Amino acid sequence: xxxxxxxxxxxxxxxxxxxxxxxxxxxxxxxxxxxxxxxxxxxxxxxxxxxxxxxxxxxxxxxxxxxxxxxxxxxxxxxxxxxxxxxxxxxxxxxxxxxxxxxxxxxxxxxxxxxxxxxxxxxxxxxxxxxxxxxxxxxxxxxxxxxxxxxxxxxxxxxxxxxxxxxxxxxxxxxxxxxxxxxxxxxxxxxxxxxxxxxxxxxxxxxxxxxxxxxxxxxxxxxxxxxxxxxxxxxxxxxxxxxxxxxxxxxxxxxxxxxxxxxxxxxxxxxxxxxxxxxxxxxxxxxxxxxxxxxxxxxxxxxxxxxxxxxxxxxxxxxxxxxxxxxxxxxxxxxxxxxxxxxxxxxxxxxxxxxxxxxxxxxxxxxxxxxxxxxxxxxxxxxxxxxxxxxxxxxxxxxxxxxxxxxxxxxxxxxxxxxxxxxxxxxxxxxxxxxxxxxxxxxxxxxxxxxxxxxxxxxxxxxxxxxxxx
Ligand code: ADP
Numbered sequence: 465x466x467x468x469x470x471x472x473x474x475x476x477x478x479x480x481x482x483x484x485x486x487x488x489x490x491x492x493x494x495x496x497x498x499x500x501x502x503x504x505x506x507x508x509x510x511x512x513x514x515x516x517x518x519x520x521x522x523x524x525x526x527x528x529x530x531x532x533x534x535x536x537x538x539x540x541x542x543x544x545x546x547x548x549x550x551x552x553x554x555x556x557x558x559x560x561x562x563x564x565x566x567x568x569x570x571x572x573x574x575x576x577x578x579x580x581x582x583x584x585x586x587x588x589x590x591x592x593x594x595x596x597x598x599x600x601x602x603x604x605x606x607x608x609x610x611x612x613x614x615x616x617x618x619x620x621x622x623x624x625x626x627x628x629x630x631x632x633x634x635x636x637x638x639x640x641x642x643x644x645x646x647x648x649x650x651x652x653x654x655x656x657x658x659x660x661x662x663x664x665x666x667x668x669x670x671x672x673x674x675x676x677x678x679x680x681x682x683x684x685x686x687x688x689x690x691x692x693x694x695x696x697x698x699x700x701x702x703x704x705x706x707x708x709x710x711x712x713x714x715x716x717x718x719x720x721x722x723x724x725x726x727x728x729x730x731x732x733x734x735x736x737x738x739x740x741x742x743x744x745x746x747x748x749x750x751x752x753x754x755x756x757x758x759x760x761x762x763x764x765x766x767x768x769x770x771x772x773x774x775x776x777x778x779x780x781x782x783x784x785x786x787x788x789x790x791x792x793x794x795x796x797x798x799x800x801x802x803x804x805x806x807x808x809x810x811x812x813x814x815x816x817x818x819x820x821x822x823x824x825x826x827x828x829x830x831x832x833x834x835x836x837x838x839x840x841x842x843x844x845x846x847x848x849x850x851x852x853x854x855x856x857x858x859x860x861x862x863x864x865x866x867x868x869x870x871x872x873x874x875x876x877x878x879x880x881x882x883x884x885x886x887x888x889x890x891x892x893x894x895x896x897x898x899x900x901x902x903x904x905x906x907x908x909x910x911x912x913x914x915x916x917x918x919x920x921x922x923x924x925x926x927x928x929x930x931x932x933x934x
Contacts, residue, residue, distance in 0.1 A: 471656040478652035490637045501626040509603040511539035513619045552616040577604035581616045598624040662691045678706040718882035722896045726757035767898040774905035788818045795831045807844045814852040822910045830906040833899040834863040842867030861928045869920040
């Protein structure tokens, strides 16, 4: 059976462990009690027997003294009623005693006791007499004279007291056990409930958190215990989720906005053109402008698709050996006219072939974005230089411009999707703010990274760093 409540499970474990501990302790206590009772009785019997042996040896037939009671009191601390002292001859026949009123054991001397006495050894036995209810502890001790066995002294006592003491111990334990178990179970249940109360609270709060209410947080007690750390970790996770959901929402809103702008322009231009009949060159101009907007749309959708693939981790699947020098030369050639019209010198340093593993198309696009940005954000008369440094493990492709530069605060934001600095927004109508995100995603897909160093008014250096082997 599986219990769904940790509280119940903890209580059961707790009670079970306590029950086991109690049981083991009771068993140990019982054994210690038994051993010590047996030892005490044996040593007392031995004491009495030794004195009796001495008396027999000295007075011979004057066995036994009147003060047997006194003797038992000395060794047992009390004189029990069921004590027995007997005298036997070496053949095991009961001998007469002076003290006639002494009770004797209704049992003959055992063979083992006689044998031990013949060897000069005392022998302890626990016997069950048919006439008695409780077992009897018996000590048979030889009386030797000059090494010869002359008598045997038998001292016996009922184990009634020991049995009763052990039974009392067991009764007390049996009475305590359920009470202790009940107290432990109840206490354990209360402690577990108290300890787990914050978990219930967390569960209730967590149930109320949805995508629309990601700003809610779990209550932290501030105690620093395990539950507090759990609440803290969950809150941190909620914070990250909240941030990425907000980012996604911003991204969708920005994307829709950017897609809508060219469509609105095309629609407006077409509507105006259709208001009255026009000459062919006028229609052509409208169509050309519409095509430009469609190109923009196309570029934007391509960028969005690339980012979506990068997010899904399926970008750049076609890895081949690419000469970065050749790719950079193609980009420079492609953008030379654009740079020339803006009177910007565009140059490429390093002609030696530098080969990296990667997707040629994506790498071309990344370089294109960086160089295009360099030209876009550099005033007339400036320069853009592409420099390739071939390292041992990685290749650094730096695009260095003498443009408007980027402030330190801006440098953190330029990699966000759709982010464009206010300065560039006003100066440059083209670009939607996806270029650097795309370069970054391409770099990441190749196991590389994109770094920026810039100083406002002096220029920027964007460095695409790629490992030579992925
Ligand atoms: P955009 O399409 O606006 O160029 P990017 O993601 O390529 O989008 O760039 C984001 C922003 O980073 C730009 O709007 C611009 O403010 C800044 N930026 C990028 N490259 C440069 C550069 N070479 N010099 C100065 N600012 C730059």
